[in-house]
Amino acid sequence: MDLLTANDRPGHYPDSYYAATAPLLDAFPPAASLPQEARRADVAIVGAGYAGLSAALCLAEAGYDVIVLEANRVGAGASGRNGGQVGPGQRVDQVSLEGMVGASKARALWQVGLSALEEVTSRCATHHIDAEWQPGVIEAAHRPRFVSEFEEYAAHMGQHYGHELEVLDREGIQAHVGSPGYHGGLLDRQAGHLHPLKYLLGLARAAVAAGVRIHEGSRVLDITPGTGVQLEGADIAASHVLVCANGYLGSLLPGPAARTMPINNFIAATEPLSPDFARSLIRDNHAVADTRFVINYFRLSQDLRMLFGGGESYGWTFPRDIAAKVRRPMLEVYPQLADTRIDYAWGGTLGITMSRLPHFTRVGKDVLSVGGFSGHGVALATLAGRMAAEAIRGQAERFDLMASLPTPRFPGGRALRHPLLVAGMVWYALRDKL
Numbered sequence: 001m002d003l004l005t006a007n008d009r010p011g012h013y014p015d016s017y018y019a020a021t022a023p024l025l026d027a028f029p030p031a032a033s034l035p036q037e038a039r040r041a042d043v044a045i046v047g048a049g050y051a052g053l054s055a056a057l058c059l060a061e062a063g064y065d066v067i068v069l070e071a072n073r074v075g076a077g078a079s080g081r082n083g084g085q086v087g088p089g090q091r092v093d094q095v096s097l098e099g100m101v102g103a104s105k106a107r108a109l110w111q112v113g114l115s116a117l118e119e120v121t122s123r124c125a126t127h128h129i130d131a132e133w134q135p136g137v138i139e140a141a142h143r144p145r146f147v148s149e150f151e152e153y154a155a156h157m158g159q160h161y162g163h164e165l166e167v168l169d170r171e172g173i174q175a176h177v178g179s180p181g182y183h184g185g186l187l188d189r190q191a192g193h194l195h196p197l198k199y200l201l202g203l204a205r206a207a208v209a210a211g212v213r214i215h216e217g218s219r220v221l222d223i224t225p226g227t228g229v230q231l232e233g234a235d236i237a238a239s240h241v242l243v244c245a246n247g248y249l250g251s252l253l254p255g256p257a258a259r260t261m262p263i264n265n266f267i268a269a270t271e272p273l274s275p276d277f278a279r280s281l282i283r284d285n286h287a288v289a290d291t292r293f294v295i296n297y298f299r300l301s302q303d304l305r306m307l308f309g310g311g312e313s314y315g316w317t318f319p320r321d322i323a324a325k326v327r328r329p330m331l332e333v334y335p336q337l338a339d340t341r342i343d344y345a346w347g348g349t350l351g352i353t354m355s356r357l358p359h360f361t362r363v364g365k366d367v368l369s370v371g372g373f374s375g376h377g378v379a380l381a382t383l384a385g386r387m388a389a390e391a392i393r394g395q396a397e398r399f400d401l402m403a404s405l406p407t408p409r410f411p412g413g414r415a416l417r418h419p420l421l422v423a424g425m426v427w428y429a430l431r432d433k434l
């Protein structure tokens with residue numbers, strides 16, 4: 001099954017609230033239309049999501065000639081369809097990270113996470129990208145025991161990282177989130193949420209202004225290290241190749257593919273709500289993500305729709321009725337939305353790793369790959385692009401730090417790993433209900 005085409009019409013964005021409300025760019029010509037003499041660059045980048053465009057922008061700013069090759073449209077992957085929640089740090093919490101990689105590396109990774117957040121806000125400021133940034137993300141506890149864990153975690157983050165987190169008790173979370181299902185929460189005011197496709201298109205505009213050549217409808221079929229990339233109807237010569245294909249990597253690079261598993265996740269956007277109703281669901285316009293293994297994550301859009309993410313699928317194809325799939329968890333959290341219409345529902349594919357830490361690697365001579373952001377890539381993939389650009393320019397400290405993180409192969413090889421993942425995921429999803 002080919003995830004680049006399984007669920008999408010090539011050349012079209014999904015029918016998402018984001019695509020309906022972002023200032024879409026005119027189509028970029030395919031690489032196959034380039035004259036022979038233009039089929040070369042210093043760096044060829046595969047994939048026009050946050051990682052690919054951020055790397056392209058950094059390299060062009062440093063004077064490199066860069067071509068970005070995108071199979072579909074810019075931001076048609078996870079970057080243009082996600083939940084828009086932007087947190088500091090990694091997908092894995094700092095206490096678990098300390099256990100995985102030791103205190104000193106965990107500290108370095110926290111700094112990386114802070115830089116990632118800054119990268120997003122400074123790109124928006126520098127390039128005048130109105131991505132509708134709103135501060136505040138709440139983690140909501142679906143079990144009482146998580147509240148005491150939140151207290152310990154907030155104390156740890158304050159003491160060891162100087163990072164302030166506000167613990168919400170039952171009354172506190174009920175004041176913020178009008179759902180009967182939560183026992184407490186953890187509010188991070190430094191985190192926030194944005195319109196993911198507006199942010200992505202802003203990066204694409206900035207990249208073009210810096211001289212990057214973007215080609216849509218340009219699927220890379222093969223890579224020859226040190227030489228360039230092969231597409232249908234065009235070869236592009238480039239001394240460096242950077243692969244930023246994330247959940248859509250397929251079999252392009254077998255090494256990273258064995259460590260990055262694609263999974264699908266779904267979002268629905270309701271009709272616009274009245275201001276009073278909207279504020280009764282989320283009082284201060286923060287984003288919310290809960291503690292379930294199959295996470296529910298939700299926030300209000302600028303025009304006061306509930307944007308609700310929930311429900312995963314581990315088969316390759318999206319369910320036929322995505323709205324019905326998301327409606328179920330949405331009504332479990334907010335029964336009061338029972339009579340509210342869903343105007344948009346869409347799915348997206350993301351890359352996860354076994355450790356939930358991103359996978360950075362060098363594949364052969366001058367071929368780099370970044371991906372596996374495990375549902376935490378708005379900021380991290382943006383910074384990953386900068387770190388890959390630094391490595392191409394010969395300053396690889398931050399890239400090497402990320403490349404040293406444990407991202408084991410999924411068990412079972414290519415044939416078995418998917419059924420095993422499904423079995424594991426279904427078990428954990430069941431535990432959410434217990």
Ligand SMILES: Cc1cc2nc3c(=O)[nH]c(=O)nc-3n(C[C@H](O)[C@H](O)[C@H](O)COP(=O)(O)OP(=O)(O)OC[C@H]3O[C@@H](n4cnc5c(N)ncnc54)[C@H](O)[C@@H]3O)c2cc1C
Binds near residue numbers: 075082083247349
């Ligand atoms: C439904 C959903 C909700 C999410 N919610 C959040 C959230 O709230 N917060 C958060 O931080 N993260 C979230 N994520 C994850 C986040 O969106 C990703 O981590 C991030 O967008 C990854 O960016 P990327 O550039 O690595 O990959 P992508 O944006 O997926 O880009 C990869 C691109 O590569 C292209 N491509 C692949 N193969 C080829 C090829 N052979 N030739 C040419 N082009 C190719 C694809 O078409 C695609 O455009 C979510 C993801 C999904 C799907």
